Amino acid sequence: xxxxxxxxxxxxxxxxxxxxxxxxxxxxxxxxxxxxxxxxxxxxxxxxxxxxxxxxxxxxxxxxxxxxxxxxxxxxxxxxxxxxxxxxxxxxxxxxxxxxxxxxxxxxxxxxxxxxxxxxxxxxxxxxxxxxxxxxxxxxxxxxxxxxxxxxxxxxxxxxxxxxxxxxxxxxxxxxxxxxxxxxxxxxxxxxxxxxxxxxxxxxxxxxxxxxxxxxxxxxxxxxxxxxxxxxxxxxxxxxxxxxxxxxxxxxxxxxxxxxxxxxxxxxxxxxxxxxxxxxxxxxxxxxxxxxxxxxxxxxxxxxxxxxxxxxxxxxxxxxxxxxxxxxxxxxxxxxxxxxxxxxxxxxxxxxxxxxxxxxxxxxxxxxxxxxxxxxxxxxxxxxxxxxxxxxxxxxxxxxxxxxxxxxxxxxxxxxxxxxxxxxxxxxxxxxxxxxxxxxxxxxxxxxxxxxxxxxxxxxxxxxx
Amino acid sequence: xxxxxxxxxxxxxxxxxxxxxxxxxxxxxxxxxxxxxxxxxxxxxxxxxxxxxxxxxxxxxxxxxxxxxxxxxxxxxxxxxxxxxxxxxxxxxxxxxxxxxxxxxxxxxxxxxxxxxxxxxxxxxxxxxxxxxxxxxxxxxxxxxxxxxxxxxxxxxxxxxxxxxxxxxxxxxxxxxxxxxxxxxxxxxxxxxxxxxxxxxxxxxxxxxxxxx
Numbered sequence: 228x229x230x231x232x233x234x235x236x237x238x239x240x241x242x243x244x245x246x247x248x249x250x251x252x253x254x255x256x257x258x259x260x261x262x263x264x265x266x267x268x269x270x271x272x273x274x275x276x277x278x279x280x281x282x283x284x285x286x287x288x289x290x291x292x293x294x295x296x297x298x299x300x301x302x303x304x305x306x307x308x309x310x311x312x313x314x315x316x317x318x319x320x321x322x323x324x325x326x327x328x329x330x331x332x333x334x335x336x337x338x339x340x341x342x343x344x345x346x347x348x349x350x351x352x353x354x355x356x357x358x359x360x361x362x363x364x365x366x367x368x369x370x371x372x373x374x375x376x377x378x379x380x381x382x383x384x385x386x387x388x389x390x391x392x393x394x395x396x397x398x399x400x401x402x403x404x405x406x407x408x409x410x411x412x413x414x415x416x417x418x419x420x421x422x423x424x425x426x427x428x429x430x431x432x433x434x435x436x437x438x439x440x441x442x443x444x445x446x447x448x449x450x451x452x453x454x455x456x457x458x459x460x461x462x463x464x465x466x467x468x469x470x471x472x473x474x475x476x477x478x479x480x481x482x483x484x485x486x487x488x489x490x491x492x493x494x495x496x497x498x499x500x501x502x503x504x505x506x507x508x509x510x511x512x513x514x515x516x517x518x519x520x521x522x523x524x525x526x527x528x529x530x531x532x533x534x535x536x537x538x539x540x541x542x543x544x545x546x547x548x549x550x551x552x553x554x555x556x557x558x559x560x561x562x563x564x565x566x567x568x569x570x571x572x573x574x575x576x577x578x579x580x581x582x583x584x585x586x587x588x589x590x591x592x593x594x595x596x597x598x599x600x601x602x603x604x605x606x607x608x609x610x611x612x613x614x615x616x617x618x619x620x621x622x623x624x625x626x627x628x629x630x631x632x633x634x635x636x637x638x639x640x641x642x643x644x645x646x647x648x649x650x651x652x653x654x655x656x657x658x659x660x661x662x663x664x665x666x667x668x669x670x671x672x673x674x675x676x677x678x679x680x681x682x683x684x685x686x687x688x689x690x691x692x
Numbered sequence: 693x694x695x696x697x698x699x700x701x702x703x704x705x706x707x708x709x710x711x712x713x714x715x716x717x718x719x720x721x722x723x724x725x726x727x728x729x730x731x732x733x734x735x736x737x738x739x740x741x742x743x744x745x746x747x748x749x750x751x752x753x754x755x756x757x758x759x760x761x762x763x764x765x766x767x768x769x770x771x772x773x774x775x776x777x778x779x780x781x782x783x784x785x786x787x788x789x790x791x792x793x794x795x796x797x798x799x800x801x802x803x804x805x806x807x808x809x810x811x812x813x814x815x816x817x818x819x820x821x822x823x824x825x826x827x828x829x830x831x832x833x834x835x836x837x838x839x840x841x842x843x844x845x846x847x848x849x850x851x852x853x854x855x856x857x858x859x860x861x862x863x864x865x866x867x868x869x870x871x872x873x874x875x876x877x878x879x880x881x882x883x884x885x886x887x888x889x890x891x892x893x894x895x896x897x898x899x900x901x902x903x904x905x
Contacts, residue, residue, distance in 0.1 A: 241885070241889055241892045242885055242888045242892075244881065244885070245867075246865075246870075246881075247865070247867060248867065250885060250888075250889065252889070252892055252893065252896065254903045261725050261726075262786070264728035265729070265788075268728075268730070269730075273879065275879070279893070281905075289722075289725075290726065308726045308749050308750070309726055312726055349902065351900070351903075358785075359784065359785050373786040374810070375786055375787075375791075375813065375814035376730075376788040376789075377788060377817040377878065378817075380879065381882065384879045384882075385882045385883060386889060387882055387889055389878055389881070389882060423713055423780055423783055424779055424783065424806055427780070427806060427807075427809055428809065454784075455784075457783065457808070459809045478905070479902050479905055484902070486901075486902070487900075487902040490900070522713045522715075524713075546712050546713070549711060640717075640722045641722060642723070642725065642726065649746075659715070659784060659785075661715045661717040662717070662718060663721055664717050667721075667746035668746075
C-alpha cells in the first residue's frame with residue numbers, strides 16, 4: 228500500500244506538531260558557502276550549537292574559481308566578496324567542528340557530487356542542503372530536498388525539518404533508448420511534457436525498465452532535475468546497482484554494511500502502492516533534447532524549429548515572445564541554425580566521470596569549431612578530476628581545444644569568474660536556462676554532455692550519430 | 693505571544709508582472725548571493741529587469757542605469773506592498789535571498805496562480821504572504837490592472853481580498869498565517885519537542901547505526 232516516499236517519511240517521523248506539520252529527523256545535512264553564513268549567524272545569536280555534529284558535511288563550491296592550480300587557499304581568491312564567503316565557511320566549520328572538504332582538499336567539489344562519491348549519501352537517509360539540487364541524492368533511495376537558509380539554521384539547531392507531507396507521483400520510463408540519448412535527454416523530455424510546475428507539491432519516484440537499465444550516475448542526473456519539473460523531491464528505489472555503487476564508496480565496516488544492505492533491499496514502493504499521479508513515458512522514441520528558451524520546459528528535439536507566437540495558445544504567447552526576444556531568436560529558426568559562442572561541460576547535473584567519458588568520446592581526435600571562443604570542462608570534484616586524468620580524458624579535451632578546469636559549480640550559475648558575456652550563446656550541460664543565469668544577458672541552451680561536445684566540435688547543434 | 697496587528701491588513705496599489713515562471717534567479721541574481729547578511733537586498737530585487745546595466749554587490753541604485761519602463765521603477769508602483777503575477781512564481785533555486793529582496797523592497801504579499809514549493813515555504817519564515825488564486829481570478833485581477841491602477845485590501849484573518857465591491861477568498865493553512873501575524877520562531881517551537889527528538893535519535897542510532905557513522 229505504501230510508496231517509497233511514504234516509507235521514508237514514516238521512518239523519519241518524530242512527531243506531529245499542533246500546527247499539523249511534522250518534525251522529520253534529518254540524517255545528513257550538506258552545507259556550502261552561499262546559503263549557510265546567515266544560518267550560522269542565527270545559531271550564534273541564539274547561543275545554540277549544531278545538534279549532531281557528524282550529520283554535517285561542508286564544502287565550498289558555488290564561488291570557487293576553477294583556475295586554481297597548486298598551492299591555492301581561501302585567501303588566494305581575488306574576488307574580495309567571494310573570498311569573504313569562502314573564508315566565512317572555513318571559520319564557521321572550524322568554530323563548530325564541522326567536517327569540511329575545503330578549497331585545498333583534493334576531495335572538494337560540488338556538494339551533490341562529493342556526497343555520494345565519498346560515501347556520505349547512503350540509501351534510506353533523509354538529506355537536506357540549502358540548495359534546490361539536493362534532489363540529486365534521491366537517486367540512491369534517499370528522501371532528499373533543497374531548503375532555504377532559515378531551514379538550514381533550523382536543521383543545524385534541531386536535527387529536524389518542520390514540514391508537511393508531499394503528494395506521491397510515479398513517473399515510469401519504459402523501453403530502450405537510442406545510443407545517443409542519455410538520461411539528461413530523458414529528464415528534459417519529461418519537463419517538456421509536464422512543465423516546470425508539473426511536479427509542484429509532489430515527491431516524484433522514477434521507475435520502469437529504463438531506470439533499471441541505467442547507471443547510478445545517470446539516475447542522479449534525472450533526480451537532480453526533478454526540481455526543474457517543480458518537484459523538490461525526486462527518488463529512485465535502490466537496487467543491486469545502487470548497493471554496488473554504495474559499497475564501492477563506503478567507509479562502513481563490513482558487518483555494518485551487510486546489516487544496512489538487508490534494510491536497503493526493503494526500500495521500494497509496494498506493488499499495490501497508491502500514487503496520486505502516475506505517468507508512463509515510452510523512451511524509445513525520444514531524440515536528443517535541447518532547450519531553446521528561458522525556462523527548462525522550453526525544450527525541443529535537436530532537429531526541430533523554435534516555436535513562434537503563431538504556433539501557441541493565447542495564454543502562452545507572451546512567454547514565447549519574451550523568451551524569443553531574450554534568446555535573440557529572429558524569424559523562423561531551427562535549433563540547428565543557431566551559432567554558438569561557448570560550451571560548458573560541468574554542474575551538479577553532468578560533471579561526473581561518466582558524463583566526461585561520453586563527451587570525450589565525441590571530442591577525441593577532433594578540434595573545436597572556429598566560432599567557439601571558449602569551451603570549458605569543469606569536473607564535479609577533485610576525485611572526478613583525478614579519475615579523468617588517470618584515464619587521459621583531460622588530454623583528449625585539451626588536444627581538441629577545450630580548457631580543463633578545477634572543480635566547482637562554475638558557469639552553471641556564474642558566481643565565480645566563469646560567466647557568459649552579454650548575448651553570448653552557450654551549449655551547456657547544466658540545469659537552468661533562466662535569464663542571466665550564466666552571466667548578464669547570456670543565452671543558455673541546456674543539453675546532454677554528448678550534445679554539448681558535439682556542438683563544440685560542429686559549432687552548431689546537429690545529429691550526434 | 694505578541695500580535696503584530698499592523699500585519700493583519702495589507703492594502704494599496706498592486707504592482708504586476710504579467711508572465712509565468714518568474715524564477716528566483718530573476719527575483720535576485722546570483723551575484724547578490726555573495727552577501728553574508730540577511731538584510732539589504734532591496735536595490736537588487738528584479739535586478740536584470742530593473743536596470744539597463746550589469747550590477748555588482750555593493751554598487752548602489754544611484755550608480756545604476758534605471759529602466760524607466762519597468763513597473764517597480766514607476767510611481768506609484770515603486771511603493772507597492774502587493775505584487776501580482778501568474779503561474780509558478782518563485783520556481784528554481786532555493787535561495788531565501790529572493791524572499792529577503794521582496795521583503796526589503798517593501799512587498800508584503802505576492803498573488804499568483806501557483807508558486808515554487810521552496811519559495812512558498814521560505815516566504816512565511818520572513819513575513820511575506822504568498823496567495824494562491826485560481827487562474828480565472830488572476831485573469832480578473834490582470835484585467836483590472838489593464839483598465840486602471842488596481843487597489844486591493846488583503847485581510848489575513850478573514851483570508852479575503854477586497855477589490856472594489858468584490859471579495860475574493862483565498863485559502864492558506866492557518867499555522868502559516870499565524871507565523872506571519874505573530875512572528876513565531878520555528879526553532880523555539882521545535883525545541884519544545886527536544887525530548888521527543890532525543891528519544892527518536894537514540895532509538896534510530898541503535899536500529900540504523902550506519903546512519904550515525
